[in-house]
Amino acid sequence: xxxxxxxxxxxxxxxxxxxxxxxxxxxxxxxxxxPVALAGAVGLTASWWxxxxxxxxxxxxxxxxxxxxxxxxYAVLTSIVTGDILGVGGQFLIALAVAKAFNRRAARDWQQxxxxxxxxxxxxxVLNPDLTYGLCFLGFVISITWALTLFHxxxxxxxxxxxxxxxxxxxERVEVRRILDSKRIVGARFFAGTGALSxxxxxxSAVLFLALPRVGFGFFLKTRGGLTFTGFSDGxxxxxxxxxxxxxxxxxxxxxDPKRGGRDAPEIHWRGAAFDHYExxxxxxxxxxxxxxxxxxxxxxxxxRHTIAWMGExxxxxxxLEDNLVRQDVWLEPFDTDVLFGASMPHVFELASVVRPRAPxxxxxxxxRVDHPATIHYxxxxxxxxxxxxxxxxxxxxxxxxxxxxxxxxxxxxxxxxELAARITAxxxxxxxxxxxxxxxxxxxxxxxxVLEEPGRREPIDFFLFDRKEGHCEYFASAFAILxxxxxxxTRQVNGFLGGEWNEYQSYVAVRAGDAHSWDEVYFPGAxxxxxxxxxxxxxxxxxxxxxxxxxxxxxxxxxxxxxWTKWVxxxxxxxxxSLFKDLGGGIRRAAGSLRDLIVDHWxxxxxxxxxxxxxxxxxxxxRAAAMAPTRATARPRSRSPIGKLYDQTAxxxxxxxxxxxxxxxxxxxxxxxxxxxxxxxxxxxxxxxLYYAAEWGRRADPEAERRAAALAAAIRxxxxxxxx
Numbered sequence: 001x002x003x004x005x006x007x008x009x010x011x012x013x014x015x016x017x018x019x020x021x022x023x024x025x026x027x028x029x030x031x032x033x034x035p036v037a038l039a040g041a042v043g044l045t046a047s048w049w050x051x052x053x054x055x056x057x058x059x060x061x062x063x064x065x066x067x068x069x070x071x072x073x074y075a076v077l078t079s080i081v082t083g084d085i086l087g088v089g090g091q092f093l094i095a096l097a098v099a100k101a102f103n104r105r106a107a108r109d110w111q112q113x114x115x116x117x118x119x120x121x122x123x124x125x126v127l128n129p130d131l132t133y134g135l136c137f138l139g140f141v142i143s144i145t146w147a148l149t150l151f152h153x154x155x156x157x158x159x160x161x162x163x164x165x166x167x168x169x170x171x172e173r174v175e176v177r178r179i180l181d182s183k184r185i186v187g188a189r190f191f192a193g194t195g196a197l198s199x200x201x202x203x204x205s206a207v208l209f210l211a212l213p214r215v216g217f218g219f220f221l222k223t224r225g226g227l228t229f230t231g232f233s234d235g236x237x238x239x240x241x242x243x244x245x246x247x248x249x250x251x252x253x254x255x256x257d258p259k260r261g262g263r264d265a266p267e268i269h270w271r272g273a274a275f276d277h278y279e280x281x282x283x284x285x286x287x288x289x290x291x292x293x294x295x296x297x298x299x300x301x302x303x304x305r306h307t308i309a310w311m312g313e314x315x316x317x318x319x320x321l322e323d324n325l326v327r328q329d330v331w332l333e334p335f336d337t338d339v340l341f342g343a344s345m346p347h348v349f350e351l352a353s354v355v356r357p358r359a360p361x362x363x364x365x366x367x368x369r370v371d372h373p374a375t376i377h378y379x380x381x382x383x384x385x386x387x388x389x390x391x392x393x394x395x396x397x398x399x400x401x402x403x404x405x406x407x408x409x410x411x412x413x414x415x416x417x418x419e420l421a422a423r424i425t426a427x428x429x430x431x432x433x434x435x436x437x438x439x440x441x442x443x444x445x446x447x448x449x450x451v452l453e454e455p456g457r458r459e460p461i462d463f464f465l466f467d468r469k470e471g472h473c474e475y476f477a478s479a480f481a482i483l484x485x486x487x488x489x490x491t492r493q494v495n496g497f498l499g500g501e502w503n504e505y506q507s508y509v510a511v512r513a514g515d516a517h518s519w520d521e522v523y524f525p526g527a528x529x530x531x532x533x534x535x536x537x538x539x540x541x542x543x544x545x546x547x548x549x550x551x552x553x554x555x556x557x558x559x560x561x562x563x564x565w566t567k568w569v570x571x572x573x574x575x576x577x578x579s580l581f582k583d584l585g586g587g588i589r590r591a592a593g594s595l596r597d598l599i600v601d602h603w604x605x606x607x608x609x610x611x612x613x614x615x616x617x618x619x620x621x622x623x624r625a626a627a628m629a630p631t632r633a634t635a636r637p638r639s640r641s642p643i644g645k646l647y648d649q650t651a652x653x654x655x656x657x658x659x660x661x662x663x664x665x666x667x668x669x670x671x672x673x674x675x676x677x678x679x680x681x682x683x684x685x686x687x688x689x690x691l692y693y694a695a696e697w698g699r700r701a702d703p704e705a706e707r708r709a710a711a712l713a714a715a716i717r718x719x720x721x722x723x724x725x
Contacts (some may be wrong), residue, residue: 010191011150012048015104015113017143019044019097022117022124025136026090029128036091043098046595050102050479057105071095090123107155114147129375131558131565142198146191173254223430233495234273236283236474236518238460247513252341253563254500255329255508260343260384263502263545268384269519269531270341270511274365278482279410281460283493285365293363325381331566332376341496341511342380344531345521350379365492366529370617375566387527392432393430398526399490406490406523413482414462421486432487435522438483439534442476445469448539473535477518480534490523494531501546642706643695647688648714654678656718667692681719688712 027037075092275283411658425434455463474580484491500509519533655661675682
């Protein structure tokens with residue numbers, strides 16, 4: 001606790017911490033343009049050294065006024081053109097904060113900095129949904145306590161330590177700079193104590209946040225931007241050139257049974273968009289595809305839910321699905337698609353009522369699409385295990401009405417493509433064997449690559465099968481679908497994600513942008529749609545399930561914290577609140593039951609523990625009382641030094657002589673007042689006061705100083721007695 005700072009420096013550091021935490025809370029979430037954030041950081045850093053005596057503020061006032069006016073005009077025009085009022089407003093706040101940091105002359109300037117910092121913190125609550133906001137918010141709460149306390153002390157010093165001059169009615173500051181440069185006002189104990197108090201306030205606020213009813217972040221926020229990355233595409237267009245890059249940006253987190261999602265578990269296909277029509281090297285969705293969805297309201301105990309089920313799936317309530325299907329809880333980030341994802345073959349989606357779609361946008365091809373400008377949480381039940389080969393080989397029956405759409409082929413498919421399909425499937429007895437034969441032929445004759453090449457005017461599938469013979473997953477999936485349809489096998493192409501990194505800290509799969517993948521689904525009468533993935537197995541899950549090294553584990557730990565922030569802060573709603581309270585209530589009941597059983601089964605042992613605790617408490621109280629008793633008996637008031645007594649006598653004499661000596665007047669102020677009345681002893685009065693300060697507050701016992709003080713007091717007494725009555 002021996003660390004000390006000059007008071008002015010301590011106040012400055014606390015203020016810059018406040019502004020810095022608020023700036024980071026707003027700028028680190030991606031809602032503020034990178035160049036603007038960088039310029040703001042540079043400006044705030046440079047303003048630290050912009051102060052007297054290096055510069056004179058008056059010379060530069062015009063510049064900062066011009067900058068502020070330009071920033072205002074730019075913000076108004078930009079917000080009108082782009083409509084991004086919040087993002088542009090955040091940039092304007094940064095400009096104002098930088099301008100004010102370069103002009104912190106008086107108390108009102110410090111106050112305006114605190115106000116701008118608070119506004120940046122509020123803007124950051126929307127612009128920054130990441131965990132960094134929570135960390136910056138905690139730093140802001142602690143540093144604002146330091147800054148406001150020190151600011152109040154500074155303002156009192158600057159406003160009250162004045163000497164009034166009656167002659168010219170002017171005022172000048174006395175001892176302010178000396179106090180601001182003092183290292184005896186604040187120290188490490190001040191920062192530690194107030195910081196601990198602020199942290200307790202923060203924890204109390206967190207408890208209050210969890211207790212208050214709410215409707216969720218996404219209910220209010222309708223305009224948050226989504227992620228844009230290389231990976232998943234809500235459409236398929238073959239051709240082009242370049243290199244597909246793998247991106248580890250997390251797009252969704254899925255809580256699932258560890259047996260299904262562990263690091264060594266089989267890979268999971270996270271199904272998203274499905275396509276029924278191929279033409280011109282593109283896969284699209286058409287209105288002619290059969291309708292596949294129906295909606296049902298299924299309110300669950302203690303929450304409001306809305307269930308959308310695949311048509312024809314036999315089920316009663318979501319709770320009864322647990323026996324046959326695998327449940328996933330999905331937290332999907334907003335990005336450039338509105339499709340919802342589920343493992344393998346999803347059958348039931350359950351959404352909170354606040355994000356219930358009034359009408360699914362495209363209730364065909366077993367897709368579900370919901371606008372979600374914020375992170376959306378939903379539950380989905382899926383069939384992860386495909387029917388056995390024996391079941392698929394014996395599948396028979398007519399296709400449902402409209403399913404001939406999944407046999408469509410355009411006129412540009414080349415004759416040699418049809419011939420290849422016939423040659424591959426020749427001699428295969430069943431539809432399943434034909435599909436497997438196509439997969440094996442693609443794996444044996446074609447290679448995987450992420451480097452794209454323009455097919456020119458050639459049909460992309462023909463170019464891939466016979467000329468280039470290299471491609472990525474979309475080429476493999478498209479080639480399988482075309483060959484299967486040519487063999488009269490109903491097939492559709494699917495886009496989604498494959499695999500993901502398993503997080504052992506909370507048992508969830510973090511699906512990344514680089515996990516984007518394409519595959520196919522084949523329809524078997526009586527068995528439904530079954531996943532077929534023709535991409536070579538050793539090239540499917542390029543990013544893998546995550547490593548076991550220290551850096552990989554630390555990265556997953558950090559992501560766990562971010563996930564908790566999303567669950568319990570960003571997307572914390574009434575359903576989550578009820579679930580939390582149920583878990584807490586269940587934990588309390590279990591703990592109470594265990595304690596009761598312990599007391600009943602081991603009543604003697606429990607009684608001995610209780611008696612021991614009671615004896616320890618009683619002994620501690622007696623020791624404390626015994627330790628405090630001598631202190632009360634021997635406590636004495638602080639003794640007055642001899643010089644202090646001489647000063648008291650002099651002050652009383654001055655009061656009788658007509659000099660105002662109210663309690664708020666400091667000794668130095670009293671000496672200045674008395675110098676105007678007792679002019680013959682002005683120098684003696686000032687010297688006596690300085691000796692008084694040294695003796696009383698410096699705690700120095702100096703016999704020579706005491707003799708000098710006695711002589712000064714006598715001289716002052718004689719001067720007072722010589723005053724006219």
